[in-house]
Amino acid sequence: MRIVSYNPSSYELILGDDSERRRFFDKVVYSMDARHLEDVVYYNKALKNRNATLRQRGKYRIWDDIISKVGERIITNRMKAIDLMQSYFDEAFGLFFGEHSQVSFNYRPSAGYTENEIRTKLFADEKIDENKGVTNSGPHRDKVEIYLDGKDAKRVVSTGQAKLVAFLFKIAKTRFIKNFSKKQPIFLYDDVSAFLDEQRLCQLVEIIKKEDVQIISTSVDNNLFRKLFSDSVQFITVREGSVLDG
Numbered sequence: 001m002r003i004v005s006y007n008p009s010s011y012e013l014i015l016g017d018d019s020e021r022r023r024f025f026d027k028v029v030y031s032m033d034a035r036h037l038e039d040v041v042y043y044n045k046a047l048k049n050r051n052a053t054l055r056q057r058g059k060y061r062i063w064d065d066i067i068s069k070v071g072e073r074i075i076t077n078r079m080k081a082i083d084l085m086q087s088y089f090d091e092a093f094g095l096f097f098g099e100h101s102q103v104s105f106n107y108r109p110s111a112g113y114t115e116n117e118i119r120t121k122l123f124a125d126e127k128i129d130e131n132k133g134v135t136n137s138g139p140h141r142d143k144v145e146i147y148l149d150g151k152d153a154k155r156v157v158s159t160g161q162a163k164l165v166a167f168l169f170k171i172a173k174t175r176f177i178k179n180f181s182k183k184q185p186i187f188l189y190d191d192v193s194a195f196l197d198e199q200r201l202c203q204l205v206e207i208i209k210k211e212d213v214q215i216i217s218t219s220v221d222n223n224l225f226r227k228l229f230s231d232s233v234q235f236i237t238v239r240e241g242s243v244l245d246g
Contacts, residue, residue, distance in 0.1 A: 025085075
């Protein structure tokens with residue numbers, strides 16, 4: 001199953017550290033090529049072993065080949081996903097803002113783009129890595145910067161605006177998955193009353209409804225919930241872990 005989820009912490013995609021954005025695009029790649037998941041798992045295991053060997057003052061460089069070779073594939077796939085999704089982000093923002101707002105991305109590798117560049121950087125940083133006991137460069141430290149109208153989003157958006165932008169990212173991802181996997185994803189929307197004002201919520205929910213995907217949503221505000229999802233919907237009330245009606 002393909003699942004797209006929006007929850008109270010989704011705004012961290014915009015305001016949080018780069019790991020959130022790396023994870024977002026890794027999941028986009030998974031929807032196109034399941035082998036990317038294998039690469040990420042393999043890379044993380046090699047990284048964990050390298051860090052452990054660093055702390056033990058062992059022969060940590062035996063892991064450099066795996067980190068460099070697999071790291072190049074991970075970076076290449078992330079950048080491909082960013083390029084492929086750009087038009088989907090543009091469309092999602094256009095649905096809400098018209099053509100008055102633009103979003104763009106900048107991928108900044110910490111060690112380089114190629115296997116050779118990553119290996120060279122690992123060698124150059126070996127003293128730093130030894131002192132800190134961790135690997136300080138590679139795809140696990142790459143930055144994914146988001147720009148809104150040419151400005152760094154982390155510097156110019158509020159938490160409320162970040163929630164809105166993150167929702168539009170999820171809409172873009174939903175459309176992308178539908179087109180590339182030819183499967184209808186399930187959209188999970190956790191605690192709708194915790195996010196935005198009612199007017200914006202209504203606008204966003206109407207947009208996602210038009211994507212013709214199954215929506216599973218929760219809210220503690222029963223009146224708002226029924227206003228947002230009043231048509232073609234099944235309501236289930238849960239209290240203290242028990243289903244009361246459905």
